[in-house]
Amino acid sequence: MIEIQNVFKSYGGIQALEDLNLHVAPGEIFALLGPNGAGKTTTIKLLCGLLFPDQGTIRVAGIDVLRDSIEAKKKIGLIPDEPYVYPKLTAWEFLELIAGIYKLDNGWAGKAEHYLELFELGSVVRAKRLLESFSHGMKQKVVFTSVLMRESSVWLLDEPLVGLDPKSIRAVRQLIVDHARQGGAVLVSTHVLSLAEEVAHKIGIITDGRLRFVGTKKELGDSLHGQNTGISHNGDLEEMFLKATLKST
Secondary structure, three states: OEEEEEEEEEEOOEEEEEEEEEEEOOOOEEEEEOOOOOOHHHHHHHHOOOOOOOEEEEEEOOEEOOOOHHHHHHOEEEEOOOOOOOOOOEHHHHHHHHHHHOOOOOOHHHHHHHHHHHOOOHHHHHOOOEHHHOOHHHHHHHHHHHHHOOOOOEEEEEOOOOOOOHHHHHHHHHHHHHHHHOOOEEEEEOOOHHHHHHHOOEEEEEEOOEEEEEEOHHHHHHHHHHOOOOOOOOOOHHHHHHHHHHHOO
């Protein structure tokens, strides 16, 4: 459902991604892990057509993102690392705008109301407060709602838990799991390693624009254990991640 083949991307002579190959199947949750500046956000921006590769092929739900970016974007639900909203709109006006852009049927309103209540935003939205008065976490919930009401098959999540309260974090984790169970594909970039450990079917570790490892947590542990790193087969993912990124620098 997500296919990246031999992708290169540079900025002003600096190689941001080098020969990136990545595949996320339907029903799969893939956690992309790496330090700051490793290439995680660049990967997500390439997938949703906000950036274009210097070389390589990118497909989402079988659609070539370079050749037909509009059709590809219809399949994508993007949660960026910053909740971009129009501050002079109310939350409901923002959701109406999204519904209009994506030409959703009339059922979108009921879905939006359901998720707003899930995120405990119903009363705030009914009060018709402008988005400029919302906290970072509240804006993030509105953006989540705008994605969830569209029922996109592919989710691209860039640090989705930033600013969320514990109850909403728990809800988002369950939503991710449910989406995959229903056949959707999820690519999540996160520094919250507990999220990756709890929900991801596969883990990718990227540093300096290169994907150093792809596999399960157990396979990562086995690989590091075989390199005499002192990591046990069933060790803590945080410890594994630190060892893996240290060895690749």
